[in-house]
Amino acid sequence: MNIDATPTRTLRADPARRSIDIIDQTRLPLALHWVRIASLEAAAEAIRAMQVRGAPLIGVTAAYGLAIALASEASEARLDAAIAILGATRPTAVNLHWALARLRRLLLPLPPARRADAAWAEAAAIAEEDVAQNAAIGRHGLGLLRQIPPRRGQTLNVMTHCNAGWLATVDHGTALSPVYAAHDASLPVHVWVSETRPRNQGLLTAWELARHGVPHTVIADNAAGILLRAGRVDAVIVGADRIAANGDVANKVGTYLKALACADNDIPFYVAAPRSTLDFACPDGNAIPIEERDGDELREVRGVDAQGAPSALRQLPPGEAVANPAFDITPARRVSALITERGVCPASRDGLLRLYPENFHS
């Protein structure tokens, strides 16, 4: 994706220094600030504090975090301790656990002296796969978008939730990849961006769409229903943090409400995700762990003050009871189709079986 006309990735790896540079997403959309990660602890903290976020990027960062951890010592004990630290950061995005398991499978049989280099190479391979898979999602999603006649005028109106874009991946995004592909192919497209309380990841979506020049409008989450009912949306595309073997989808809290409103108004509701988000070991959505985040995300509103310094405003007393589930489950029956790097399929066991036969055992 372009950042002000320059093709840019969200993560820069420096193999010589055994470090990575990431964008501190807690400072966006008000400041674009790169941060160097050169230790296991810094990688874990960046994921936990959501300096990096979005399922695919969390997975890639964890893989590099493990490679960085092994640079100083690569015993089996160190490997497992580092995996435990990184694996405890965020529970719902399966990409994190998928990446760590992939590295462990590769590294454990190797002599310790070869593990650090092998880990770095595998982290780089995961990052490259992410870029290629998201580009393929863009091509498949564009095929779908081309088949949807705009309800009003010439412009296709796509609604999304949270940020499943460039910032949530190494490049291209998942839900936004078809949007960028459409825009780059001169298909007129406009994006309704829901704010995504309480962490406001929609503001990240608006920021990156603006950098690439894609027309968009930010809405409060609660405005989605009236737009969907009024025929002002042609399709909804969201990402996913985990897709169970039956096609149930875990994604940012609020996703389910959009799927329900789509069903009530005959609007297609698509979920775009790469292989690393599919959890074939998870039978259905009930088995997906839902992250419960700190209640202060609801009690406080964050932004910058008049001088531009980061600041927090309290909107509830510290003791006020709040619940803050970070994700919800959309049942497969409410998903019109999954868009993956291998193509488009129904959100069902059979649909996934057709695209990923090697992951199902009879």
Ligand code: MRU
């Ligand atoms: O809590 P976040 O911001 O990491 O949640 C992100 C989402 O829910 C995204 O929609 C999902 O990870 C897909 S990112 C391509």
